[in-house]
Each structure stands twice: as structure tokens, then as C-alpha cells.
Amino acid sequence: MAFPHPPNGTITTTTTTTTKSITPSELRREFSHHDPTIARINNGSFGCCPATIIAAQQRHQLLFLCQPDNFYFNILKPSILQTRRLIQTLINADHPDEVSIVDNATTAAAVVLQHTTWSFFSSIFQPGDAVLMLHYAYGAVKKSVQAYVTRAGGQVIEVHLPFPVKSSFDIVSEFQKALQIGKANGRKIRLAVIDHITSMPCVTIPVKELVRMCRDEGVDRIFIDGAHAIGNIDIDVKDIGADFYTSNLHKWLFCPPSAAFLYCKMSDELSDLHHPVVSHEYGNGLAMESAWIGTRDYSAQLVLPEVLEFVSRFDGGIEGIMKRNHDTVVEMAEMLINSWGTELGAPPEMCPSMAMVGLPACLGIKSDSDALKLRKHLRECFKVEVPIYYRAPLEAEVDPISGYARISHQVYNVIEDYYRFRDAVNKLVEDGFTCSLLSK
Known part of the structure; x- marks a missing residue:
């Protein structure tokens, strides 16, 4: 077997020079490794990776395996730097040193929260000072806040957002109330953790407006969790x-798992950030610390040049993909609620490439456990993969919609995926199914 050996010891790639648009048959081949029996309308959880990117990842893996020392000394650092520079351009950062490549958004949260914890331990922050976060923050991030901040003596203020959401004003109003609660009795809010897109239920948050409110109210630091x-x-x-922004490259940007970035705005106050895994690069800046955390597979973090070449084959590039994903998921969501007589969980303009779709109340979704069991039932009996969210009814609600499905749309999806989901739910309703039957 011949192993790849670029003449100069580095991986050379073309970025966005492809002009030939991807054809339907080529698109199907790119995702032919997906299970063809499953209507996979859950890109939001784990993302997807095209065949050409998997092949590119394998080339990087072989470069390491065929000569690890050469890869470590001559290839890895410049390749990670190339990824950082591409991310810098994509997110409009000022400098590549503001961009670190990490495994996932949970790791990025650990970096920020570890720094916050040391601020408590060094008496920069005082016991009782607060961290503000959304009630719908991602579960792992909420637990990270507890693990770091609560144990260091900080308090946690949760912003309880309404759902279904009728407008951005609903979110802004509740956030303002939480800011005032956080500042009560002279307490200081040291960190605000704000999702750009909440995971479950899924809503796009008006982050720019919330950041401005935090600045006006004297919040020290702001971390945007843009995992999706x-x-x-x-x-x-x-x-x-x-001050901080993180997003996963493997959810909606076609990288293999796991790869993400953490942006840290240039600041003397925030210069003492460290990766939670201490390795040989400790003290050389977060970007360098993150680029080497010990022997592991870094290949998922190196394929961004090939990813950008892949997306350039679509009409409008990544911007075109995002627009079509949004437009289609809204169209499919409206098709589903019209069939079931339910409602969306948020206005179309607040839906990204995902949408919350109300399920018929007669399905009897009465707990988180019911939602999980219904999801399993749809997967095993109807070959539909879609997350289900349980919404606790409000007081005095009559026949409320207590279950919502979070549907996604990515380039590999076809309209039949959503028709299968529609027909599966209609069949359950016709058969008099309720989630209580699954308990038996």
C-alpha cells in the first residue's frame, strides 16, 4: 500500500476553485453511507459528513500513521493554523490568535467556565456573584456551570423563556427581568451564557440585542454558545x-466529529485562558494549547479546506445552503402542522435550519419519559429519526400541545422523509395510540 507523501511535507488543498455544480446523483453518492431505510430528519444532533470529506479525513489520518514524527513536527501546527485562519474569515474575527480549535462546544464552555472559576478563587469575583444563563441552555453546559461556578461559590440565575415563542420581544423581556434579579441586593453578574440557537426547544435567539443589554447592565463577560x-x-x-463565541464544525458545516472553534476577543483581562487538558503547549496561549492536547486523532480539525471546496459546489455556496435549508424546513414544518392541526413552536423567522412542530395532543405526551419513548417508537416501528420535546402544560390550559418534534433539513434530505413522519403520526392518531400504551 502506498502512503501519501506530499513533496513538501504538508497537505496541499484547493479551496473554492470548483466551478461545476453538484448534481443530484453526486449528492446521493456523497451521503450513500447513510442508512437508506431511515428518514433522518435530525441533523441537529450529530450533523453529517459527505464521502469526499471522510476521504479527506482518512488522508490526514494516514499522514500521521505513516510517519507520526513528521506529522507532529511539520504538518499538524501549520494545518491547524490554516483552519484557524479560515474560521477567522468565516466569523469576521480580527486575528487568527482569537480563534482556537477544540473538540466541541462543551470543551469550549469548559475553557470559559474554568477561567470564571479561577476568578472566584483569586478573589477577582466574590462569593455570591452570579452567572446568568438561559433555562433552555444545552444540558451539558448547564451541568458545566454547576460543576465550575456553583462549586466556586457563584450563584446561577436562569432566564425562563416562554415556549412556544411568539416573537423576539418575548425573549428580550424575560432576559431583562433576569438581569434585574441577578443584580438584586448589590450582586454582580460576572458572566452571561447565551445560546445563539437553543437546542431543545429550538429557537434562534436575538443575541446581538441581549449582548447590548448585558453591556448596559455591567455584566463582566459574555459567552455565546452557538453550537448549532x-x-x-x-x-x-x-x-x-x-467576549467568547463557540460553534461546532461537525453539526452544520460538514466536518467529521469532533471539531469546533472557540473565539476569544483580544483582551489583556482575558489573556489567561487555558485548555482544561494541560499538555506540552501550556503557557503558549489558548490557541497553541488547544492545538496539541496529547496524542489523539486531530484529522477532523484539519479538513475545513476540503469542506469549503465541497460547499462551493452548491448554488450560492454556504449562504445558498443555509437559505435553502431554512426555507425548506419551514415549508415542511407548515406542511406537518397543517396535516395535524397543530402549531409551530416559533415564528418562521426565528427558525434556523430546524423547526419545532407541535404534535397532536391526543398522543398523550405527559413527560420527558413519554417523549423519549415516542421517539424510540417512531425509530423502531416507522424508521423515522426525530427528537421529541415535552412541554409541561400551563395552568388552566385545555387540551394543550405538550409534545413538539424538532425537525431538521440538510442537503441530503428529501421531501419523502417528512411525508413518512407525517404519515406515521397520522397512523398513530387513527389507531388511537397514546404514549401510555408504551409504558405497558
Whole structure:
């Protein structure tokens, strides 16, 4: 077997020079490794990776395996730097040193929260000072806040957002209330953790407006968790104005798992950030620390040049993909609610490439457990993969919609995926199914 050996010891790639548009048959081949029996309308959880990117990843893996020392000394650092520079351009950062490549958004949260914890331990922050976060923050991030901040003596203020959401004003109003609660009795809010797109339920948050409110109220630092954002919606970190921003490259930007970036705005105060895994690069800046955390597979973090070449084959590039994904998921969501007589969980303009779709109340979704069991039932009996969200009814609600499905649209999806989901739910309704039957 001949192993790849570029003449100069580095991987050379073309970026966005392809002019031939991808054909339907080529698109099907790119995702032919997907299970063809499953209507996979859940890109939001794990993303997807085209065959050409998998092949590119394997080339990087072989470069390491055939000569690890050469890869470590001559290839890895310049390749990671190339990824950082591409991300810098995509998110409009000022300098590549503001961009670190990490495994995922959860790792990025650990970097920021670890720094916050040391601020408590060094008495820069005082016991009782607060961290503000959304009630719908991602579960792992909420637990990270507890693990770092609560144990260091900080308090956590949760912003309880309404759902279904009727407008951005609903979110802004509740956030303002939480800011005032956080500042009560002279307490200081040291960090705000704000999702750009909440995971479950899924809503696009008006982050720029919330960042401005935080600045006006004297919040020290602002961390935007955009785990679902890059490749899904536009990101301009300078326009948003937060101190930190993270997003996964493997959810909506076609990279293999796992790869993400953490943006940290240049600041003397924030210069003492460290990766939670301490390795040989400790003390050389977060970007360098993140680029080497010990022997592992870094290949998922190196394929961004090939990803950008892949997306350039679509009409309008990544911007065209994002627009078509949004338009189609809204169209499919409206088709589903019209069939079931339900409602969307958020206005179309607040849906990214995902949408929350109300399920018929007669399905009897009465708990998180019911939602999980119904999801399993749809997967095993109808070959539909879609997350289900349980919404606790409000007081005095009559026959409320207590279950919502989060549907996604990515380039590999076809309209039959959503028809299968529609027909599966209609069949359950016709058969008099309720989630209580699954308990038996």
C-alpha cells in the first residue's frame, strides 16, 4: 500500500476553485453511507459528513500513521493554523490568535467556565456573584456551570423563556427581568451564557440585542454558545460583540466529529485562558494549547479546506445552503402542522435550519419519559429519526400541545422523509395510540 507523501511535507488543498455544480446523483453518492431505510430528519444532533470529506479525513489520518514524527513536527501546527485562519474569515474575527480549535462546544464552555472559576478563587469575583444563563441552555453546559461556578461559590440565575415563542420581544423581556434579579441586593453578574440557537426547544435567539443589554447592565463577560450556528446562520463576532463565541464544525458545516472553534476577543483581562487538558503547549496561549492536547486523532480539525471546496459546489455556496435549508424546513414544518392541526413552536423567522412542530395532543405526551419513548417508537416501528420535546402544560390550559418534534433539513434530505413522519403520526392518531400504551 502506498502512503501519501506530499513533496513538501504538508497537505496541499484547493479551496473554492470548483466551478461545476453538484448534481443530484453526486449528492446521493456523497451521503450513500447513510442508512437508506431511515428518514433522518435530525441533523441537529450529530450533523453529517459527505464521502469526499471522510476521504479527506482518512488522508490526514494516514499522514500521521505513516510517519507520526513528521506529522507532529511539520504538518499538524501549520494545518491547524490554516483552519484557524479560515474560521477567522468565516466569523469576521480580527486575528487568527482569537480563534482556537477544540473538540466541541462543551470543551469550549469548559475553557470559559474554568477561567470564571479561577476568578472566584483569586478573589477577582466574590462569593455570591452570579452567572446568568438561559433555562433552555444545552444540558451539558448547564451541568458545566454547576460543576465550575456553583462549586466556586457563584450563584446561577436562569432566564425562563416562554415556549412556544411568539416573537423576539418575548425573549428580550424575560432576559431583562433576569438581569434585574441577578443584580438584586448589590450582586454582580460576572458572566452571561447565551445560546445563539437553543437546542431543545429550538429557537434562534436575538443575541446581538441581549449582548447590548448585558453591556448596559455591567455584566463582566459574555459567552455565546452557538453550537448549532456555523453553517446554519450567519456569524459576525465583531457585530455580536461578545467576549467568547463557540460553534461546532461537525453539526452544520460538514466536518467529521469532533471539531469546533472557540473565539476569544483580544483582551489583556482575558489573556489567561487555558485548555482544561494541560499538555506540552501550556503557557503558549489558548490557541497553541488547544492545538496539541496529547496524542489523539486531530484529522477532523484539519479538513475545513476540503469542506469549503465541497460547499462551493452548491448554488450560492454556504449562504445558498443555509437559505435553502431554512426555507425548506419551514415549508415542511407548515406542511406537518397543517396535516395535524397543530402549531409551530416559533415564528418562521426565528427558525434556523430546524423547526419545532407541535404534535397532536391526543398522543398523550405527559413527560420527558413519554417523549423519549415516542421517539424510540417512531425509530423502531416507522424508521423515522426525530427528537421529541415535552412541554409541561400551563395552568388552566385545555387540551394543550405538550409534545413538539424538532425537525431538521440538510442537503441530503428529501421531501419523502417528512411525508413518512407525517404519515406515521397520522397512523398513530387513527389507531388511537397514546404514549401510555408504551409504558405497558
